[in-house]
Amino acid sequence: MVRPGAGGPRICAVTCVKNEGPFVLEWVAYNRLLGVTDFLVYSNDCDDGTDALLDALAAAGVVHLPNPAQGRSYQMEALKDAARQEVVRRADWIWVADVDEFLNIHAGDHTLPALIAACGDPQAISVSFQFFANAGIAQFEDVPVIAQFTRSHNPDLWCDQSAIEVKSLVRRDFPLQYLGAHRPFFRKTLPTAKHPRWTDGSGRPVPGAFLSADRPRRMRRFPAAGARRFATLNHYALRSLDSYLVKTERGDVNREGRIFDESYWQERNDPAWEDRSILRMLPALEAEITELRALPGVARLHDLSVQAHRAKVGMLRAQPQIAARAAHLGALPALPPGEAELIARLGLAEDAA
Incomplete structure (x- = not known):
C-alpha cells in the first residue's frame, strides 16, 4: 500500500462537515491509504466535537478551518475559499468529496496514483456514485462504515435513472474556472482544442x-453503465437509522434548506445488489485508524464525539414523533418508486455484480 507522500503526487481532499465526529477518523484514514497527502476540512457550527477532533488530526495532514460561508450555499462558498488556500494551491490533484463518500478503486494497488495511471493521466476523472443502502441496520455502531453496509442498488441504475451523479478528481493544470461539488468547470468560451482531457472511471472520455x-x-x-472499470464511489448517505435521524436533525452541511425526507431515504435504500469489493481495504484501514488514534488527543476526542452522537440519538428517539418517523422509515419498501417498472421494462437481472 502506497503511504501518503512516499514519492507520489500531492493530493488534497476537500470537504465540509457538520457533526460528523464519529465518522471523521475512518474517512481520513481511508483516504490516506488511497494516497491523499493533505486534507482541507471546513466545519459548520459543530456541537459534537468534530472541530476539536479535526484540529487534533493536524499531524495527519488535516487543515481545519471554520466555513467562511455567509450565504446559503455553504459548500460552494467553501470551495471558492479553498482555491485560495496554500494546501490546495500546492497540490497536484484536488479531490472534492463528502465524509460519507469512499472512492473504491479497482485498478492496480487500489490507490489514487493507480487510478490516474489506469485512466491515462488525464486532467480530470469523474467517478460514478453507488448508493449503499441502510438494509435494515437500526443501531449506530462505532465500527468502520465500509464494513457495515454492503448492499446497494444496481450500480447501472438508480431509481428510474441510468445517469448517475459523479465526484471528480482534478489535476493542477485543468483549465479551471471554478470548482463545483461534483465536477470542475471551465469557461464556455474555451476553444475546443484546449478542452481538458477528462475521463470517467473506466478511462473513457466523459460524454460531450x-x-x-x-x-x-x-x-x-x-450514464453509469460501463463507467466503473477502474473505480466507483461508494456513497453511504444513510448509514444506520440512528445516524440518519441525527443527519435529519442536523440538516445538510452543503446547502441550506435541503430536507432529508422520506423520498431521500427511499431513493437511497435499495439493497438489490451486494458489493463487498471495498472490504479488501478493511485490514489496512483498521491499522491506519489505530495509528491515527495514537496521535495526541485523537482517541479521546473521537470517543467523545461517539458519546455525543449516541446522546443525540437517545434524545431524538425519546420524542414520540421522531420515534414514529423512525419506525415508518424502517418499514418503507426497499425498491424506490419507478425502479421495479424500469427493471422489468429493460429486462435487467437483480443479481449481484
Whole structure:
C-alpha cells in the first residue's frame, strides 16, 4: 500500500462537515491509504466535537478551518475559499468529496496514483456514485462504515435513472474556472482544442454534454453503465437509522434548506445488489485508524464525539414523533418508486455484480 507522500503526487481532499465526529477518523484514514497527502476540512457550527477532533488530526495532514460561508450555499462558498488556500494551491490533484463518500478503486494497488495511471493521466476523472443502502441496520455502531453496509442498488441504475451523479478528481493544470461539488468547470468560451482531457472511471472520455455542461440535467451526472472499470464511489448517505435521524436533525452541511425526507431515504435504500469489493481495504484501514488514534488527543476526542452522537440519538428517539418517523422509515419498501417498472421494462437481472 502506497503511504501518503512516499514519492507520489500531492493530493488534497476537500470537504465540509457538520457533526460528523464519529465518522471523521475512518474517512481520513481511508483516504490516506488511497494516497491523499493533505486534507482541507471546513466545519459548520459543530456541537459534537468534530472541530476539536479535526484540529487534533493536524499531524495527519488535516487543515481545519471554520466555513467562511455567509450565504446559503455553504459548500460552494467553501470551495471558492479553498482555491485560495496554500494546501490546495500546492497540490497536484484536488479531490472534492463528502465524509460519507469512499472512492473504491479497482485498478492496480487500489490507490489514487493507480487510478490516474489506469485512466491515462488525464486532467480530470469523474467517478460514478453507488448508493449503499441502510438494509435494515437500526443501531449506530462505532465500527468502520465500509464494513457495515454492503448492499446497494444496481450500480447501472438508480431509481428510474441510468445517469448517475459523479465526484471528480482534478489535476493542477485543468483549465479551471471554478470548482463545483461534483465536477470542475471551465469557461464556455474555451476553444475546443484546449478542452481538458477528462475521463470517467473506466478511462473513457466523459460524454460531450457533461464535458461542456451545456445541459442542466447533465452537469453533474452521466450514464453509469460501463463507467466503473477502474473505480466507483461508494456513497453511504444513510448509514444506520440512528445516524440518519441525527443527519435529519442536523440538516445538510452543503446547502441550506435541503430536507432529508422520506423520498431521500427511499431513493437511497435499495439493497438489490451486494458489493463487498471495498472490504479488501478493511485490514489496512483498521491499522491506519489505530495509528491515527495514537496521535495526541485523537482517541479521546473521537470517543467523545461517539458519546455525543449516541446522546443525540437517545434524545431524538425519546420524542414520540421522531420515534414514529423512525419506525415508518424502517418499514418503507426497499425498491424506490419507478425502479421495479424500469427493471422489468429493460429486462435487467437483480443479481449481484
